[in-house]
Amino acid sequence: MKLNFFLLLFIFFSKFSFAVEKTVDPNLIHKNLRCLVCQGQSISDSNSDFAQTIKLVVKDLIDEGKTEDEIYEFMSDKYGDWIVFKPRFNTQNSLLWILPYIALIFGGFFIFSFLKKRQ
Amino acid sequence: MQKIIKITILFIFLFVIGIFYISLTRDTNYNTSSLTNKEAPEFKIISFDNSNFFTRDDIKKNNYTLINFWASWCAPCKIEHPILMKLSQTKNLVILGINFKDKEPQAKTFLSELGNPYDLLAKDKNGKQSVRFGVYGIPESILINKDLMIIQKFVGPLSFEDYNNIIKIIE
Numbered sequence: 406m407k408l409n410f411f412l413l414l415f416i417f418f419s420k421f422s423f424a425v426e427k428t429v430d431p432n433l434i435h436k437n438l439r440c441l442v443c444q445g446q447s448i449s450d451s452n453s454d455f456a457q458t459i460k461l462v463v464k465d466l467i468d469e470g471k472t473e474d475e476i477y478e479f480m481s482d483k484y485g486d487w488i489v490f491k492p493r494f495n496t497q498n499s500l501l502w503i504l505p506y507i508a509l510i511f512g513g514f515f516i517f518s519f520l521k522k523r524q
Numbered sequence: 525m526q527k528i529i530k531i532t533i534l535f536i537f538l539f540v541i542g543i544f545y546i547s548l549t550r551d552t553n554y555n556t557s558s559l560t561n562k563e564a565p566e567f568k569i570i571s572f573d574n575s576n577f578f579t580r581d582d583i584k585k586n587n588y589t590l591i592n593f594w595a596s597w598c599a600p601c602k603i604e605h606p607i608l609m610k611l612s613q614t615k616n617l618v619i620l621g622i623n624f625k626d627k628e629p630q631a632k633t634f635l636s637e638l639g640n641p642y643d644l645l646a647k648d649k650n651g652k653q654s655v656r657f658g659v660y661g662i663p664e665s666i667l668i669n670k671d672l673m674i675i676q677k678f679v680g681p682l683s684f685e686d687y688n689n690i691i692k693i694i695e
Contacts, residue, residue: 483658
């Protein structure tokens with residue numbers, strides 16, 4: 406009985422993990438990739454030859470079992486960080502990611518001390 | 525407190541000016557510098573006559589290989605063709621032509637009319653292989669050495685300056 410229960414659990418979770426792997430949405434990836442030959446359009450918006458090819462490659466990469474991040478990494482590796490609308494967190498981009506939080510903390514502190522002083 | 529506020533405002537002002545200055549002076553043109561000095565990607569591309577496949581092993585055999593993406597429908601490819609013909613006469617360099625999203629009869633006519641500079645000829649019918657090389661338009665050429673390192677990437681038609689540059693590298 407116990408064995409059956411664990412077996413059921415195993416099947417359930419293996420199916421669940423399989424379902425998670427399968428949920429890579431190509432449309433979301435297309436929206437996050439920049440069309441390099443277009444004016445401010447994403448791969449999703451563009452009907453250019455380049456966009457069509459990238460869509461085919463994204464489909465292939467998904468079929469190969471690559472995750473969303475791995476696909477962005479593949480594209481960045483080939484075309485540079487410019488191709489992704491959401492830049493990766495690395496030493497070059499760190500300021501871009503950290504600065505809003507620093508501004509939020511400083512802003513909060515500034516407002517807090519200002520209000521405290523007024524009181 | 526007043527002093528801190530003034531310093532903070534000055535700091536923010538200088539920071540914004542700094543960001544504007546960096547953004548305005550930065551070269552926003554597509555730059556291939558990040559793609560050079562990298563190892564050539566794994567690829568398996570079918571030959572133009574469907575008889576075999578070309579892989580990285582075919583590049584390892586030569587001191588230098590110039591991979592050229594071209595098509596019969598591409599006008600700039602016609603402009604760079606005389607340079608490729610000149611390069612085909614040089615030793616130490618093998619030219620691998622990859623016919624990009626083209627129709628076979630037109631590609632054959634193109635080569636018979638203008639000459640065939642390619643030592644190896646392959647085709648990329650749907651353009652998927654070109655993505656492996658970071659190609660986004662044609663013509664594009666990639667110079668690779670025996671160790672499979674990408675030495676230079678040429679976006680657009682090869683110029684005489686590029687020709688001299690390639691000769692300097694391979695000699």
